[in-house]
Amino acid sequence: MKKALLGIGLLGSVGALVALQATRRGGGYYSSNNSTRVVVLGAGFGGLAAARTLARNRDGLDLDVLLVDRANFHLFTPILYQVATGGVEPDNVTHPVRYATQADGFRFQESNVQKISVEDKCVYTDDGPIYYDYLVVALGATNNFFGLASAEENSFTLKTISDGIELRNHIIDAFERAEVEQDPEVRRRLLTFVIVGAGPTGVELAASLRDLASHVLLKEYPGIDPGEVRVVLVEALDRILLALDDQLRQNAMKTLQSKGVEVLLNTPVADVEKGGVRIKDGSFIPSETVVWTAGVKANPLVADLPGEKGRDGRVRVNDFMQLPDHPEIYVIGDCAMYFMPGEQRPLPPNAPVAIAGGKTAAINIIHTLKNEPLEPLKYKYQGELVSLGKNNAVANIMGIKFSGFIGWLVWRAVYLYKLEGFKNKASVLVDWLFGVFDRRETSKLPVTPSKVPSESVAE
Amino acid sequence: MKKALLGIGLLGSVGALVALQATRRGGGYYSSNNSTRVVVLGAGFGGLAAARTLARNRDGLDLDVLLVDRANFHLFTPILYQVATGGVEPDNVTHPVRYATQADGFRFQESNVQKISVEDKCVYTDDGPIYYDYLVVALGATNNFFGLASAEENSFTLKTISDGIELRNHIIDAFERAEVEQDPEVRRRLLTFVIVGAGPTGVELAASLRDLASHVLLKEYPGIDPGEVRVVLVEALDRILLALDDQLRQNAMKTLQSKGVEVLLNTPVADVEKGGVRIKDGSFIPSETVVWTAGVKANPLVADLPGEKGRDGRVRVNDFMQLPDHPEIYVIGDCAMYFMPGEQRPLPPNAPVAIAGGKTAAINIIHTLKNEPLEPLKYKYQGELVSLGKNNAVANIMGIKFSGFIGWLVWRAVYLYKLEGFKNKASVLVDWLFGVFDRRETSKLPVTPSKVPSESVAE
Known part of the structure; x- marks a missing residue:
């Protein structure tokens, strides 16, 4: 019932957005x-x-x-991890730049x-x-792979829309292959997902991937035992989410662990090999899916x-x-x-x-x-927002702290507001609405394996 | 105002669909x-x-x-042409097969x-x-290229989700390149879109592509003159839409022409070359985009x-x-x-x-x-549905004929009903809603140039 109400509420918001639409089209500018x-x-x-x-x-x-x-589009990177875990559709985080040129009167060249x-x-x-x-x-x-060539070669990353679609396909593919695989070691390797780096991107991806596995994929792949699926978050430092204060960090840690994400602190990566991650202490985590979110x-x-x-x-x-x-x-x-x-x-x-x-x-x-005096940068720190998956997030907005369900509502409201394009806002809202019912996009869209998005379409 | 009402109406339908959602999940079946x-x-x-x-x-x-x-999804082919023209998102016409296996209790293997x-x-x-x-x-x-190797090599087709995304990218790319191109002949070739075959797919694609150009792209590319854009529908026979009766066919023809689609009847194709289409009578239509919908x-x-x-x-x-x-x-x-x-x-x-x-x-x-007697095929002809772009379609449902705006509503209602998956229904409705406001998906998603969708993701 709570779910249904949430759904109706989110849907109502689409309606409100439609009513508010402003068609601000300008002419071409030459x-x-x-x-x-x-x-x-x-x-x-x-x-x-x-x-x-x-x-x-x-x-x-x-x-x-x-x-x-x-690329001919602006990419809304803050929710790219949701593309990777089927929570939103790729088209809903890409906004054609020419929509903006129309409204605002500048030129664009791809x-x-x-x-x-x-x-x-x-x-x-x-x-x-x-x-x-x-x-x-x-x-x-x-x-930034910090000079680790093996990581650059064997890791997935999360910077471009290709990265997002590619990772999504790979995760679904791992489940598909695991279900028909007889060798328990190979199954285990297919079903172990390692994320390197416990900054916001790493934490958000880990939480969302854990939810995808638990609430969506384990139902669709009845041949896979829940105990076979591991989501491991590997961090070199002694804590996650450096930029957050202690209280929010502890809340985040508790949420990750209650979901079943394995958080390994003080665990610097030495090497990313074809079948897994080598830790500096010599131990090895076998995995077919290593995602590198450790730096830029x-x-x-x-x-x-x-x-x-x-x-x-x-x-x-x-x-x-x-x-x-x-x-x-x-x-x-x-x-x-x-x-x-x-x-x-x-x-x-x-x-x-x-x-x-x-x-x-x-x-x-x-x-x-205009021969006027220049102005120095005007920037004011506004806070932090980190999603922790289904119905959970931590947020610090102008010093006010939110956690849990309220944090999740704040997180969604802020990002929906910031998302470019009215169609994207409405479509992401619909994606999120279905997320409440554990529906995610798990079709493997055909995507270029290239990590550079525009190369595949450029001449 | 009519547009706004239409929008609200379509949106209301999303609400109704949400209210009607039945979660029919079964357990795994072994x-x-x-x-x-x-x-x-x-x-x-x-x-x-x-x-x-x-x-x-x-x-x-x-x-x-x-x-x-x-592939791990069922593809809703009847509106694939809308993927090619940005009217619906690729994820909204692909439905993961495992959703169905869950509900219905059979197994799936990719x-x-x-x-x-x-x-x-x-x-x-x-x-x-x-x-x-x-x-x-x-x-x-x-x-079916009927043995024409040149057509197989140089045409776009419209059977797979790759085809749809690839064609969409190519159309946007043609406008992008045309705007910076100085040579008027090259511009013209980039902005001429030829569709071979005036069956339902060819007609629907031509109408939708013409609308995309007129209502969306010409606004976004102010450097392109409307007169430079041609959409040409080439048909070997003396009429379009063979399966329709004369009255609906004439309505369809009038609509296509009023939109500005050039329909060339009695025009058999001899050859599809790199830069255009050679007709049997020796004439040549220069074009960077030839789409083959002439047969299966x-x-x-x-x-x-x-x-x-x-x-x-x-x-x-x-x-x-x-x-x-x-x-x-x-x-x-x-x-x-x-x-x-x-x-x-x-x-x-x-x-x-x-x-x-x-x-x-x-x-x-x-x-x-069960050792029971077999039953012969039960099939009853139900009619035809052909979309003619924005607010227009022809339909013949159980002998009742519809054209124009009413035909368009019938077309949309029928396909929305038939579309697999509740999330797809709602998302397509949102895509269509924004279509009313001339918003289409024109980001170039990175897609494999392969024409076989699953090869790109298979091991």
């Missing part, structure tokens, strides 16, 4: 040859915020804003960036050169840029998000290393920081063109 | 070594109907029903069939042999079976859907050639015929085991 050319690289959270802010504030200026990405040339003031792409007067580099991050580093293209770089490849920017020696180049989001005044650690590579950086970069380009 | 083994090949409309009918009527019998398919051996009473698969006492062959159809033939695996075969590869069955010389083998759906008493033409390869055949085969296996 530039003259004399326009100031601003090129934004990357249609993630930061790049999209930069392009929009530029387009919306260009009044009086002859500004041509061009957003470039190798191209793969090969090289940024600071000297030529040019970005070289698969489709030819793109010259700029101002450049915003928002190319995001890639996985800046997009390697950032290496072309001059200036001081961090160990994770991020390039140091000034208070206005500019490269110190090239004020026409702004670097934001996961590509930028920025220290708030008085802070010892740079801002973390996450969506709110990227959005704040994108807005600051855009506003400062406008200021420059 | 067979003993002495069970009679019935193997059903193919989880399309016919195979699914056969497996369900067997499982639901096995009371008193020790029957092991195993359904085998190379395996690719290599060969059927009548002598060994065995089906050889990539995962080893599967022995049977009774076999139901429901392997469906593949594309039985799955080539049926060639292993003994007996009389038609030119389209279908094997002749008796009134009970058995192979005449092998009564333990039933062949149904697109693999079977069956003449209703007194008819000169075999039943067509479509879903209602496949479902009737599947039920008849299943019932006759039960009858055989």
